[in-house]
Amino acid sequence: MAEIRYLRAINQALADAMAADDSVVLLGEDVSEAGGAFGASRGLRERFGPERVIDTPISEAAIAGAAVGAALSGLRPVAEIMFMDFTTLVMDALVNQAAKARFMFGGQRSVPLVLRTPHGGGLGAGPQHSQCLEAWFAHVPGLKVVCPADPASAYGLLRAAIADPDPVVFVENKALYAMKAEAPETMPVLEIGRAATVRPGRDVTIVAYGAAVHTALEAAGTLAGEGVEAEVLDLRSLQPWDEAAVLASLSRTHRLVVVHEAVEAFGVGAEIAARMADIGFDELDAPIVRVAAPFMPVPFSKGLEAAYLPSAARVVDAVRRTLA
Template identity: 55%
Template sequence: MAKKTYLQALNEAMRQEMERDENVFILGEDVGQFGGCFGVTQGLFDRFGEARVIDTPITESVIVGAAAGAAASGLRPIAELMFVDFIGVALDQLFNQAAKMRFMFGGKAKVPMTLRMPQGAGVGAAAQHSQSLEAWFMHIPGLKVAIPATPYDAKGLLISAIRDDNPVVFLEHKMLYGLEGEVPDEPYTVPFGQADIKREGADVTVVATASMVQAALAAAEALAGDGISVEVVDPRTVQPLDMDTIIASVKKTHRLVVAHEAVGFAGPGAEIVAQVAEKALDYLDAPVRRVAAPFSPIPFTPPLEKAWIPNADDIVAAIKAIS
């Protein structure tokens, strides 16, 4: 398999799906000749033209609303917002329209739209451009939420999202765009609601998402020298959420750490921990630990931003605290 970056995997997924299905198109701010804020749509305007790679006004409500309407009309839009933080001005279009349309029309309406949004800290973009907001979206019935952590998963999940008849929120961590990994040249899908065990272990389960998957793998490698065997579970989608794989891992290791970059209070880890408490409490031999960002806006200054972002050392400390 060829090695590709996370960004290249996303670009390839969109190109192949646009070649396969003429109903697939892209819309968003600067997605055309500029190639997207982070370059993810680079080259697609030249390949498919302005009718299928559409530069929109700087109005997120228009982007999401147009995508929802186009999807309900039989097209398969891929909408891009420059930053997940900007979804606030389009929540009605996403939460009240796209997510609910299929239910309110008795299943007769389909809304096959994909909403791609970069999220996460680490690039010095400060409080209004660096949040991780997956907990917002996984709380809304009718939405699916993908959060890939590797180039392989990025391509496979994006193809699954484009082919899905339901609205999918697709969250891309900005610090992963340059991550390299093996990615097949041909199209393939990664199923929603199927977690992946990124590393098998016996002593403690670490459930990690997005950039924290790489941090968890680094922590597991560091702790291997101390004789602690860490199992790293990547949910890949947080809606649907594969609790069966997580519960099975906890039953094997009897310890749990949940790691995500979103703030800890009411973050996605809270749902995971709650379900483990409901379904596997008797299997736990130690208290659960959460590794997450502090409950504060993200600082701009680089030293403070670095201190704010959870990392592998934080995961190591959490594991040692319960081992």
């Protein structure tokens, strides 16, 4: 085991994928000479050359369009969109072209591209640089969506996304970039669509993804002091999501809380709650509770932003509600 930062794990995954496959190329704003807005591609231009690590104009629509064309032409592009808020400008290429190509061409063509983009608050970046829009993409047939919570998952899921024959939206919470955690020196490639139990428990299941996993773990620690053992599942993959793992956990604990940083209304948690209320109804001993952001833009003020984001205290309160 060795300690590694989340951002370094992403950089390592990109480097290893590029070394293993000459068809893997990177493109985006400032990804080449500057090494990316957050440093994810630092050093890759020097190692693989500017023809494979490509700076683009400031046009997210152009980046996405070029990535779709490159993927249809036999390359495996990894396109970086600097903030998830700016994916509003990639929707036609990603949703109408990349996601539909396999279907439109009768299965004869695929679009093996990855769109990397950071989401989330906590940095005081305001309402146009902090949104969590992953539910948009999880709603689109033909797209896969993943959101790792730790360095090993970031590495393993990014390698899997790059190898996947279909388009994958790879979501990174920028508040996790500096996070350090132990990981195997040789990190494995993970399977898209598989959740991980990061804390076992018997009294309640807490399902989360991305930075919310750490909020859930903090809450579980507090609850343990009260004699409540919460099982925490890191969803990792949002589309497809590990319905079987959530149901199996629910069948052990009989209570469910879903946590995510995105707005609660019409979010990933709503889909999980709806499915478990259907296929897991007989296992439920209490209503399913969601803990997420309110229906409003992310505040710029640090104090307001802290109140906006789901907290461990809110998760603890939600669990108490299910146990009452």
